[in-house]
Amino acid sequence: MNFIHAYYFSLFAVVALLFIPYLGVRAGLEAFFGIIIPYLAFIAFLGGVINQILKWARTPVPYRVPTTCGQNKTLPWVKRTIRDKFENPESMLYVIGRMFMEIVFFRSLFRNMRMELRPWQKYPEGGKLIYWSNKWLWIGALAFHYSFLIILLRHLRLFMETSPSFVNLIESVDGFFILSTPTTYVSGIILLISAIYLLLRRMLDIKLRYISLASDYFPLFLILGIGITGILMRYFYRVDMVAVKELTLGLATFHPTIPDGIGAIFYIHLFLVSVLFAYFPFSKLMHMPGVFFSVTRNMAGNNRWVRHVNPWEYxxxxxxxxxxxxxxxxxxxxxxxxxxxxxxxxx
Amino acid sequence: MPEEKKEIINSLKDTGFYKPGKIYDPGYIIAGIVIFIILAALPFLYNAGKAAKMPEPKLDTPEILQLSEAERVCVLPKQEMRENHMVLLNEWRDQVVREGNREYTGYTGKKYTVSLQNTCMECHSNYDEFCNECHRYTVQTPVCWNCHLQKPKEWAR
Structure with a gap:
Protein backbone atom coordinates (compact mmCIF):
# COMPACT_ATOMS: atom_id res chain seq x y z
CA MET A 1 0.00 0.00 0.00
CA ASN A 2 1.65 3.22 -1.06
CA PHE A 3 1.16 6.70 0.34
CA ILE A 4 -1.68 7.68 -1.98
CA HIS A 5 -3.66 4.53 -1.18
CA ALA A 6 -3.07 4.72 2.57
CA TYR A 7 -3.80 8.42 2.81
CA TYR A 8 -6.93 8.59 0.70
CA PHE A 9 -8.30 5.33 2.03
CA SER A 10 -8.16 6.68 5.59
CA LEU A 11 -9.48 10.09 4.62
CA PHE A 12 -12.46 8.69 2.74
CA ALA A 13 -13.13 6.16 5.48
CA VAL A 14 -13.48 8.98 8.04
CA VAL A 15 -15.58 11.08 5.66
CA ALA A 16 -17.85 8.08 5.11
CA LEU A 17 -18.12 7.68 8.87
CA LEU A 18 -19.40 11.27 9.06
CA PHE A 19 -22.24 10.50 6.69
CA ILE A 20 -23.46 7.31 8.37
CA PRO A 21 -24.86 8.97 11.52
CA TYR A 22 -26.03 12.01 9.55
CA LEU A 23 -28.15 9.88 7.23
CA GLY A 24 -29.17 7.69 10.17
CA VAL A 25 -30.48 10.63 12.14
CA ARG A 26 -32.28 11.92 9.07
CA ALA A 27 -33.93 8.50 8.84
CA GLY A 28 -34.99 8.70 12.49
CA LEU A 29 -32.51 6.20 13.93
CA GLU A 30 -31.53 8.38 16.92
CA ALA A 31 -31.91 5.51 19.37
CA PHE A 32 -29.54 3.33 17.34
CA PHE A 33 -26.82 5.99 17.11
CA GLY A 34 -27.42 7.47 20.55
CA ILE A 35 -27.78 4.33 22.68
CA ILE A 36 -26.97 1.04 20.94
CA ILE A 37 -23.79 2.09 19.13
CA PRO A 38 -22.17 3.78 22.18
CA TYR A 39 -22.89 0.78 24.43
CA LEU A 40 -21.61 -1.70 21.83
CA ALA A 41 -18.50 0.41 21.32
CA PHE A 42 -17.82 0.54 25.04
CA ILE A 43 -18.24 -3.24 25.38
CA ALA A 44 -15.90 -3.77 22.42
CA PHE A 45 -13.37 -1.40 23.99
CA LEU A 46 -13.42 -3.05 27.42
CA GLY A 47 -13.49 -6.62 26.13
CA GLY A 48 -10.98 -6.03 23.36
CA VAL A 49 -8.43 -4.34 25.60
CA ILE A 50 -8.67 -7.00 28.32
CA ASN A 51 -8.43 -9.78 25.74
CA GLN A 52 -5.31 -8.24 24.22
CA ILE A 53 -3.71 -7.72 27.64
CA LEU A 54 -4.28 -11.40 28.49
CA LYS A 55 -2.82 -12.41 25.13
CA TRP A 56 0.30 -10.37 25.83
CA ALA A 57 0.51 -11.74 29.37
CA ARG A 58 0.62 -15.30 27.98
CA THR A 59 3.72 -14.55 25.94
CA PRO A 60 6.85 -15.64 27.78
CA VAL A 61 9.78 -13.24 27.72
CA PRO A 62 12.62 -15.61 28.50
CA TYR A 63 15.55 -13.27 28.87
CA ARG A 64 16.23 -9.81 30.18
CA VAL A 65 16.23 -7.47 27.23
CA PRO A 66 16.11 -3.92 28.62
CA THR A 67 17.73 -1.29 26.45
CA THR A 68 20.30 0.24 28.69
CA CYS A 69 22.41 3.31 28.29
CA GLY A 70 23.97 3.66 31.70
CA GLN A 71 26.52 1.88 33.84
CA ASN A 72 25.16 -1.35 35.25
CA LYS A 73 25.56 -2.27 38.90
CA THR A 74 28.99 -3.85 39.17
CA LEU A 75 32.13 -3.75 41.29
CA PRO A 76 31.89 -1.33 44.20
CA TRP A 77 34.53 1.12 42.94
CA VAL A 78 32.79 1.72 39.59
CA LYS A 79 30.95 4.98 39.99
CA ARG A 80 27.23 5.13 39.22
CA THR A 81 25.22 8.31 39.16
CA ILE A 82 21.45 8.50 39.73
CA ARG A 83 21.11 8.77 35.97
CA ASP A 84 22.85 5.42 35.48
CA LYS A 85 20.48 3.88 37.99
CA PHE A 86 17.44 4.92 35.95
CA GLU A 87 19.03 4.18 32.58
CA ASN A 88 20.13 0.73 33.69
CA PRO A 89 17.78 -0.17 36.54
CA GLU A 90 18.99 -2.81 38.95
CA SER A 91 15.72 -3.31 40.86
CA MET A 92 11.96 -2.93 40.55
CA LEU A 93 12.07 0.48 42.25
CA TYR A 94 14.20 1.99 39.50
CA VAL A 95 12.18 0.17 36.84
CA ILE A 96 9.07 1.89 38.18
CA GLY A 97 10.89 5.22 38.09
CA ARG A 98 11.97 4.58 34.53
CA MET A 99 8.48 3.56 33.43
CA PHE A 100 7.02 6.61 35.16
CA MET A 101 9.30 8.93 33.21
CA GLU A 102 8.49 7.06 30.02
CA ILE A 103 4.72 7.20 30.49
CA VAL A 104 4.39 10.69 31.97
CA PHE A 105 7.17 12.56 30.14
CA PHE A 106 7.71 10.37 27.01
CA ARG A 107 11.41 10.17 27.83
CA SER A 108 12.39 7.95 24.90
CA LEU A 109 10.98 10.52 22.49
CA PHE A 110 12.88 13.22 24.36
CA ARG A 111 16.11 11.38 23.59
CA ASN A 112 15.34 11.32 19.87
CA MET A 113 18.55 12.05 17.89
CA ARG A 114 18.65 12.98 14.23
CA MET A 115 21.62 12.34 11.94
CA GLU A 116 21.83 14.73 9.01
CA LEU A 117 24.24 15.62 6.21
CA ARG A 118 24.34 19.41 6.06
CA PRO A 119 26.08 21.45 3.33
CA TRP A 120 29.26 22.93 4.79
CA GLN A 121 31.51 25.02 2.52
CA LYS A 122 34.62 24.90 4.69
CA TYR A 123 34.93 21.14 4.41
CA PRO A 124 36.53 19.70 1.27
CA GLU A 125 33.60 17.26 0.88
CA GLY A 126 31.21 20.20 0.87
CA GLY A 127 29.13 18.59 3.59
CA LYS A 128 29.23 17.82 7.28
CA LEU A 129 27.55 15.03 9.20
CA ILE A 130 25.80 16.44 12.23
CA TYR A 131 23.84 14.88 15.06
CA TRP A 132 21.18 16.96 16.68
CA SER A 133 18.58 16.39 19.32
CA ASN A 134 15.23 16.50 17.57
CA LYS A 135 12.60 17.50 20.10
CA TRP A 136 9.72 18.25 17.71
CA LEU A 137 8.16 14.82 17.88
CA TRP A 138 8.44 14.88 21.66
CA ILE A 139 6.73 18.27 21.92
CA GLY A 140 4.04 17.29 19.43
CA ALA A 141 3.33 13.99 21.15
CA LEU A 142 3.27 15.58 24.59
CA ALA A 143 0.87 18.32 23.48
CA PHE A 144 -1.33 15.81 21.68
CA HIS A 145 -1.60 13.26 24.49
CA TYR A 146 -2.07 15.74 27.32
CA SER A 147 -4.68 17.81 25.53
CA PHE A 148 -6.50 14.59 24.69
CA LEU A 149 -6.38 13.55 28.36
CA ILE A 150 -7.71 16.94 29.51
CA ILE A 151 -10.52 16.81 26.94
CA LEU A 152 -11.41 13.29 28.07
CA LEU A 153 -11.51 14.33 31.73
CA ARG A 154 -13.51 17.45 30.93
CA HIS A 155 -16.16 15.31 29.27
CA LEU A 156 -16.75 13.58 32.61
CA ARG A 157 -19.09 16.46 33.46
CA LEU A 158 -21.51 15.04 30.90
CA PHE A 159 -21.46 11.61 32.51
CA MET A 160 -21.71 12.62 36.15
CA GLU A 161 -24.58 14.47 37.73
CA THR A 162 -22.29 16.66 39.81
CA SER A 163 -18.79 16.59 38.46
CA PRO A 164 -15.96 16.04 40.95
CA SER A 165 -13.91 19.06 41.95
CA PHE A 166 -10.82 18.05 39.96
CA VAL A 167 -12.90 18.12 36.75
CA ASN A 168 -14.10 21.62 37.62
CA LEU A 169 -10.52 22.69 38.34
CA ILE A 170 -9.30 21.31 34.99
CA GLU A 171 -12.17 23.05 33.27
CA SER A 172 -11.49 26.43 34.83
CA VAL A 173 -7.77 26.25 34.01
CA ASP A 174 -8.48 24.99 30.49
CA GLY A 175 -11.05 27.72 29.96
CA PHE A 176 -8.71 30.47 31.15
CA PHE A 177 -8.99 32.42 27.89
CA ILE A 178 -12.51 33.81 27.94
CA LEU A 179 -12.68 34.97 24.33
CA SER A 180 -16.40 34.49 23.99
CA THR A 181 -19.30 33.40 26.15
CA PRO A 182 -18.83 29.66 26.05
CA THR A 183 -15.27 30.00 27.26
CA THR A 184 -12.58 28.94 24.79
CA TYR A 185 -10.88 25.71 25.79
CA VAL A 186 -7.17 25.80 25.00
CA SER A 187 -6.93 21.99 24.98
CA GLY A 188 -9.22 21.73 21.96
CA ILE A 189 -7.05 24.08 19.92
CA ILE A 190 -3.82 22.38 21.02
CA LEU A 191 -5.28 18.97 20.14
CA LEU A 192 -6.11 20.08 16.62
CA ILE A 193 -2.77 21.81 16.05
CA SER A 194 -0.73 18.88 17.36
CA ALA A 195 -2.81 16.31 15.46
CA ILE A 196 -2.29 18.30 12.26
CA TYR A 197 1.44 18.49 13.03
CA LEU A 198 1.60 14.71 13.56
CA LEU A 199 -0.25 14.22 10.27
CA LEU A 200 1.95 16.64 8.29
CA ARG A 201 5.03 15.03 9.80
CA ARG A 202 4.00 11.71 8.28
CA MET A 203 3.07 13.29 4.97
CA LEU A 204 6.01 15.61 4.40
CA ASP A 205 8.98 13.61 5.69
CA ILE A 206 9.76 11.25 2.84
CA LYS A 207 11.22 8.52 5.07
CA LEU A 208 8.21 8.61 7.36
CA ARG A 209 5.81 8.65 4.45
CA TYR A 210 7.41 5.48 3.17
CA ILE A 211 6.73 3.57 6.38
CA SER A 212 3.29 5.07 7.13
CA LEU A 213 0.28 2.86 6.58
CA ALA A 214 -3.47 3.36 6.51
CA SER A 215 -3.52 2.25 10.15
CA ASP A 216 -1.34 5.29 10.94
CA TYR A 217 -3.44 7.81 9.04
CA PHE A 218 -6.87 6.50 10.00
CA PRO A 219 -6.63 7.16 13.77
CA LEU A 220 -5.22 10.63 13.10
CA PHE A 221 -8.05 11.50 10.73
CA LEU A 222 -10.56 10.01 13.16
CA ILE A 223 -9.23 12.07 16.07
CA LEU A 224 -9.13 15.16 13.87
CA GLY A 225 -12.75 14.45 12.93
CA ILE A 226 -13.72 14.12 16.58
CA GLY A 227 -11.92 17.35 17.47
CA ILE A 228 -13.40 19.30 14.58
CA THR A 229 -16.98 18.10 15.19
CA GLY A 230 -16.58 18.85 18.90
CA ILE A 231 -15.32 22.37 18.24
CA LEU A 232 -18.03 22.98 15.64
CA MET A 233 -20.64 21.80 18.13
CA ARG A 234 -19.33 24.00 20.91
CA TYR A 235 -18.63 27.23 19.06
CA PHE A 236 -20.58 27.17 15.78
CA TYR A 237 -23.49 24.74 15.33
CA ARG A 238 -24.65 24.73 18.91
CA VAL A 239 -26.79 22.00 20.41
CA ASP A 240 -29.13 22.03 23.36
CA MET A 241 -26.71 21.14 26.18
CA VAL A 242 -29.42 20.15 28.66
CA ALA A 243 -30.77 17.59 26.18
CA VAL A 244 -27.23 16.34 25.48
CA LYS A 245 -26.52 15.85 29.14
CA GLU A 246 -29.85 14.08 29.57
CA LEU A 247 -28.74 11.60 26.90
CA THR A 248 -25.19 11.09 28.17
CA LEU A 249 -26.22 10.88 31.80
CA GLY A 250 -28.89 8.40 30.75
CA LEU A 251 -26.14 6.25 29.22
CA ALA A 252 -24.05 6.46 32.39
CA THR A 253 -26.94 5.60 34.71
CA PHE A 254 -28.27 2.78 32.48
CA HIS A 255 -31.53 4.65 31.92
CA PRO A 256 -30.93 5.62 28.30
CA THR A 257 -33.26 8.18 26.80
CA ILE A 258 -33.33 10.06 23.52
CA PRO A 259 -34.43 13.64 24.19
CA ASP A 260 -35.84 15.67 21.32
CA GLY A 261 -34.06 18.53 19.66
CA ILE A 262 -30.41 17.46 19.57
CA GLY A 263 -28.73 18.45 16.33
CA ALA A 264 -27.23 15.90 13.95
CA ILE A 265 -23.73 17.25 14.68
CA PHE A 266 -23.94 15.71 18.16
CA TYR A 267 -24.75 12.27 16.74
CA ILE A 268 -21.86 12.59 14.30
CA HIS A 269 -19.49 13.45 17.16
CA LEU A 270 -20.82 10.61 19.29
CA PHE A 271 -20.57 8.14 16.42
CA LEU A 272 -16.94 9.06 15.68
CA VAL A 273 -16.09 8.67 19.37
CA SER A 274 -17.84 5.27 19.38
CA VAL A 275 -15.84 4.25 16.32
CA LEU A 276 -12.64 5.31 18.07
CA PHE A 277 -13.52 3.24 21.14
CA ALA A 278 -14.52 0.20 19.11
CA TYR A 279 -11.44 0.48 16.88
CA PHE A 280 -9.08 1.00 19.81
CA PRO A 281 -8.37 -2.65 20.77
CA PHE A 282 -7.52 -3.62 17.19
CA SER A 283 -5.22 -0.75 16.37
CA LYS A 284 -1.94 0.96 17.13
CA LEU A 285 -3.80 2.86 19.83
CA MET A 286 -3.19 -0.19 21.99
CA HIS A 287 0.13 1.43 22.86
CA MET A 288 -1.79 2.79 25.84
CA PRO A 289 -1.80 -0.56 27.69
CA GLY A 290 1.09 -1.74 25.53
CA VAL A 291 3.58 0.73 26.98
CA PHE A 292 3.40 -1.21 30.23
CA PHE A 293 4.40 -4.35 28.33
CA SER A 294 7.39 -2.83 26.54
CA VAL A 295 10.07 -5.33 27.50
CA THR A 296 12.93 -3.00 26.74
CA ARG A 297 11.66 -0.69 29.49
CA ASN A 298 9.87 -2.78 32.10
CA MET A 299 12.71 -5.12 33.09
CA ALA A 300 15.55 -4.71 35.52
CA GLY A 301 18.99 -5.30 34.01
CA ASN A 302 20.00 -7.92 36.56
CA ASN A 303 21.60 -10.53 34.31
CA ARG A 304 24.84 -10.33 36.24
CA TRP A 305 23.44 -11.72 39.45
CA VAL A 306 20.11 -13.44 38.63
CA ARG A 307 19.88 -16.53 36.43
CA HIS A 308 17.07 -16.39 33.89
CA VAL A 309 16.04 -19.70 32.34
CA ASN A 310 14.46 -19.92 28.93
CA PRO A 311 11.02 -21.53 29.29
CA TRP A 312 11.57 -23.29 25.99
CA GLU A 313 14.78 -24.94 27.14
CA TYR A 314 14.52 -28.73 26.84
CA MET B 1 7.41 -35.59 11.41
CA PRO B 2 4.26 -35.07 13.55
CA GLU B 3 5.58 -37.82 15.83
CA GLU B 4 8.82 -35.93 16.33
CA LYS B 5 6.92 -32.71 17.01
CA LYS B 6 4.78 -34.44 19.63
CA GLU B 7 7.90 -35.81 21.23
CA ILE B 8 9.46 -32.33 21.39
CA ILE B 9 6.33 -30.82 22.92
CA ASN B 10 6.19 -33.61 25.49
CA SER B 11 9.80 -33.06 26.44
CA LEU B 12 9.08 -29.31 26.64
CA LYS B 13 6.23 -30.03 29.05
CA ASP B 14 8.59 -32.17 31.15
CA THR B 15 10.80 -29.15 31.78
CA GLY B 16 7.96 -27.46 33.67
CA PHE B 17 8.55 -24.13 31.90
CA TYR B 18 6.47 -24.58 28.79
CA LYS B 19 2.82 -23.98 29.68
CA PRO B 20 0.58 -22.91 26.85
CA GLY B 21 -1.95 -20.40 28.18
CA LYS B 22 0.03 -19.64 31.31
CA ILE B 23 -0.21 -15.99 32.39
CA TYR B 24 3.16 -14.62 33.42
CA ASP B 25 3.31 -12.19 36.35
CA PRO B 26 -0.38 -12.64 37.20
CA GLY B 27 -0.16 -10.15 40.07
CA TYR B 28 0.77 -7.22 37.86
CA ILE B 29 -1.65 -8.28 35.12
CA ILE B 30 -4.66 -8.58 37.41
CA ALA B 31 -3.84 -5.30 39.18
CA GLY B 32 -3.51 -3.57 35.80
CA ILE B 33 -6.78 -4.97 34.48
CA VAL B 34 -8.63 -3.99 37.69
CA ILE B 35 -7.26 -0.43 37.50
CA PHE B 36 -8.20 -0.25 33.82
CA ILE B 37 -11.77 -1.42 34.47
CA ILE B 38 -12.21 1.02 37.37
CA LEU B 39 -10.94 3.95 35.27
CA ALA B 40 -12.99 2.99 32.22
CA ALA B 41 -16.16 2.45 34.24
CA LEU B 42 -15.65 5.50 36.47
CA PRO B 43 -18.78 7.31 35.23
CA PHE B 44 -20.90 4.21 35.75
CA LEU B 45 -19.53 3.62 39.25
CA TYR B 46 -19.87 7.28 40.17
CA ASN B 47 -23.54 7.34 39.18
CA ALA B 48 -24.41 3.95 40.69
CA GLY B 49 -27.65 4.13 42.61
CA LYS B 50 -28.27 7.76 41.70
CA ALA B 51 -31.28 8.78 39.69
CA ALA B 52 -30.58 11.66 37.34
CA LYS B 53 -32.67 14.72 38.17
CA MET B 54 -33.60 16.90 35.24
CA PRO B 55 -33.32 20.66 35.58
CA GLU B 56 -36.62 22.53 35.74
CA PRO B 57 -36.09 26.19 34.92
CA LYS B 58 -39.00 28.04 36.55
CA LEU B 59 -41.07 30.48 34.51
CA ASP B 60 -43.41 31.51 37.31
CA THR B 61 -42.01 34.91 38.26
CA PRO B 62 -44.62 37.60 39.06
CA GLU B 63 -43.57 39.53 35.94
CA ILE B 64 -44.27 36.57 33.63
CA LEU B 65 -47.52 35.69 35.42
CA GLN B 66 -48.78 39.20 34.81
CA LEU B 67 -48.51 38.72 31.05
CA SER B 68 -51.31 37.21 29.04
CA GLU B 69 -50.74 33.77 27.46
CA ALA B 70 -50.04 35.28 24.00
CA GLU B 71 -47.50 37.75 25.36
CA ARG B 72 -45.38 35.09 27.07
CA VAL B 73 -42.68 34.92 24.40
CA CYS B 74 -38.96 35.57 24.50
CA VAL B 75 -36.93 37.49 21.93
CA LEU B 76 -36.32 34.30 19.95
CA PRO B 77 -38.19 30.96 19.75
CA LYS B 78 -37.73 28.63 22.72
CA GLN B 79 -35.50 26.01 21.05
CA GLU B 80 -33.27 28.69 19.55
CA MET B 81 -32.89 30.37 22.93
CA ARG B 82 -31.96 27.03 24.48
CA GLU B 83 -29.21 26.42 21.96
CA ASN B 84 -27.99 29.94 21.19
CA HIS B 85 -28.77 32.32 24.06
CA MET B 86 -25.04 32.76 24.73
CA VAL B 87 -24.50 33.84 21.13
CA LEU B 88 -27.29 36.37 21.44
CA LEU B 89 -25.81 37.73 24.66
CA ASN B 90 -22.42 38.05 22.92
CA GLU B 91 -24.02 39.94 20.04
CA TRP B 92 -25.90 42.16 22.45
CA ARG B 93 -22.72 42.91 24.35
CA ASP B 94 -20.90 43.94 21.16
CA GLN B 95 -23.89 45.92 19.95
CA VAL B 96 -24.17 47.93 23.15
CA VAL B 97 -20.55 48.31 24.17
CA ARG B 98 -19.01 48.87 20.75
CA GLU B 99 -21.82 50.44 18.75
CA GLY B 100 -23.93 52.01 21.48
CA ASN B 101 -27.07 50.60 19.91
CA ARG B 102 -29.68 49.45 22.42
CA GLU B 103 -32.44 48.45 20.03
CA TYR B 104 -33.38 44.88 19.17
CA THR B 105 -36.34 43.52 17.27
CA GLY B 106 -37.57 40.15 18.45
CA TYR B 107 -38.84 37.43 16.13
CA THR B 108 -42.43 38.51 16.77
CA GLY B 109 -41.60 42.06 15.65
CA LYS B 110 -41.66 43.48 19.16
CA LYS B 111 -38.93 46.01 20.02
CA TYR B 112 -36.69 45.36 23.02
CA THR B 113 -34.08 47.38 24.87
CA VAL B 114 -30.78 45.49 24.74
CA SER B 115 -29.87 44.84 28.36
CA LEU B 116 -29.22 41.66 30.32
CA GLN B 117 -30.25 43.04 33.67
CA ASN B 118 -33.10 45.31 32.57
CA THR B 119 -34.66 43.25 29.79
CA CYS B 120 -33.81 39.57 30.25
CA MET B 121 -33.88 39.64 33.99
CA GLU B 122 -36.95 41.79 34.16
CA CYS B 123 -39.03 38.76 33.28
CA HIS B 124 -36.56 36.11 34.43
CA SER B 125 -35.95 37.71 37.79
CA ASN B 126 -35.33 34.31 39.39
CA TYR B 127 -31.64 33.80 38.61
CA ASP B 128 -31.16 30.73 40.77
CA GLU B 129 -34.29 28.94 39.62
CA PHE B 130 -34.00 29.88 35.95
CA CYS B 131 -30.46 30.60 34.72
CA ASN B 132 -28.56 28.64 37.28
CA GLU B 133 -30.89 25.63 37.12
CA CYS B 134 -29.50 24.47 33.74
CA HIS B 135 -26.03 25.92 34.24
CA ARG B 136 -25.71 23.86 37.39
CA TYR B 137 -26.91 20.75 35.56
CA THR B 138 -24.48 21.14 32.66
CA VAL B 139 -21.71 22.44 34.99
CA GLN B 140 -21.31 25.79 33.30
CA THR B 141 -20.02 28.89 35.03
CA PRO B 142 -20.56 31.74 32.58
CA VAL B 143 -18.67 34.91 33.42
CA CYS B 144 -21.79 37.07 32.87
CA TRP B 145 -22.66 36.87 36.53
CA ASN B 146 -19.29 38.05 37.73
CA CYS B 147 -20.55 41.62 37.15
CA HIS B 148 -24.21 41.46 36.26
CA LEU B 149 -25.51 40.00 39.45
CA GLN B 150 -24.69 40.15 43.12
CA LYS B 151 -25.03 36.53 44.02
CA PRO B 152 -25.67 35.48 47.58
CA LYS B 153 -22.80 33.28 48.74
CA GLU B 154 -24.93 30.17 49.14
CA TRP B 155 -25.64 30.03 45.39
CA ALA B 156 -22.03 29.35 44.61
CA ARG B 157 -21.57 25.70 43.78
Missing part, protein backbone atom coordinates in the same frame (compact mmCIF):
# COMPACT_ATOMS: atom_id res chain seq x y z
CA UNK A 315 16.74 -31.77 26.53
CA UNK A 316 17.28 -32.25 22.82
CA UNK A 317 16.55 -35.61 21.21
CA UNK A 318 20.08 -36.79 20.45
CA UNK A 319 21.12 -39.10 17.65
CA UNK A 320 24.67 -40.13 18.49
CA UNK A 321 27.37 -41.15 16.04
CA UNK A 322 27.28 -44.80 17.10
CA UNK A 323 23.51 -44.90 16.60
CA UNK A 324 23.98 -43.49 13.13
CA UNK A 325 26.69 -46.02 12.36
CA UNK A 326 24.49 -48.86 13.60
CA UNK A 327 21.72 -47.69 11.28
CA UNK A 328 23.80 -47.12 8.16
CA UNK A 329 26.74 -49.57 8.65
CA UNK A 330 26.13 -51.49 5.42
CA UNK A 331 25.82 -48.42 3.28
CA UNK A 332 28.89 -46.85 4.84
CA UNK A 333 30.91 -49.98 4.25
CA UNK A 334 29.83 -50.02 0.59
CA UNK A 335 30.83 -46.42 0.21
CA UNK A 336 34.20 -47.11 1.75
CA UNK A 337 33.78 -44.95 4.82
CA UNK A 338 35.92 -46.08 7.76
CA UNK A 339 33.88 -47.65 10.56
CA UNK A 340 34.33 -47.94 14.32
CA UNK A 341 32.88 -51.45 14.31
CA UNK A 342 33.89 -53.12 11.11
CA UNK A 343 31.71 -55.69 9.33
CA UNK A 344 32.26 -58.08 6.52
CA UNK A 345 29.82 -57.52 3.66
CA UNK A 346 30.24 -61.08 2.23
CA UNK A 347 28.63 -62.70 5.28
Missing amino acids: TPILFSYMEQEDLYRKQMKKAGIPLEKDIDLEE
